[in-house]
Amino acid sequence: MSPQTYKEQDFEEHISGHLLASGYYKQISGVYYKDLCLIPSEVLQFIQSSQPKEYEKLTRQYSSDTPHKLCYRLAKEVDKRGTLQVLRKGFKDRGAKFRLAYFKPSSGMNPEHQKLFAQNRFSIVRQLKYSKRNENSLDVTIFLNGLPIITAELKNSLTGQFVENAIKQYK
Numbered sequence: 330m331s332p333q334t335y336k337e338q339d340f341e342e343h344i345s346g347h348l349l350a351s352g353y354y355k356q357i358s359g360v361y362y363k364d365l366c367l368i369p370s371e372v373l374q375f376i377q378s379s380q381p382k383e384y385e386k387l388t389r390q391y392s393s394d395t396p397h398k399l400c401y402r403l404a405k406e407v408d409k410r411g412t413l414q415v416l417r418k419g420f421k422d423r424g425a426k427f428r429l430a431y432f433k434p435s436s437g438m439n440p441e442h443q444k445l446f447a448q449n450r451f452s453i454v455r456q457l458k459y460s461k462r463n464e465n466s467l468d469v470t471i472f473l474n475g476l477p478i479i480t481a482e483l484k485n486s487l488t489g490q491f492v493e494n495a496i497k498q499y500k
Contacts, residue, residue: 337485345455348453353471358456368475371452371472372476373399375448375449376474379428386423399422399427402420430449430473431449450473450474451471453470457477467481468482
């Protein structure tokens with residue numbers, strides 16, 4: 330096989346196929362809100378299924394505007410504290426406290442912990458158009474409950490693309 334036979338797209342498909350077979354959800358770039366830097370539908374799906382009482386508490390205050398207000402508040406918290414801190418500690422809005430991830434329990438002794446951990450939603454987006462200024466895209470982005478946690482710019486050394494090219498493209 331010639332070097333041209335191995336394309337970034339094939340590598341993307343391989344990664345994507347493996348993750349989808351492992352239980353990840355496939356999303357398209359269009360569901361990503363560039364202004365908020367998240368996938369609102371994934372955030373809402375996770376929160377509504379894992380924390381219905383807290384979501385209802387917020388709905389009593391925001392009514393039909395709850396999804397928008399919740400995602401806007403989450404984006405502000407990520408801007409202020411960072412993704413990792415929000416994933417670890419969650420955030421509050423008008424007296425309602427939300428978690429954005431449930432970590433693997435250290436033992437199987439607590440079935441409720443196991444159930445919450447199982448509700449985490451991992452998604453993959455290929456060719457994520459992230460910029461508001463242009464049509465640049467990231468080859469692969471992994472999301473946890475709607476928040477981007479991993480980005481990858483794939484390169485193929487057989488076609489003369491190396492890690493330095495990925496670094497330059499990121500910059």
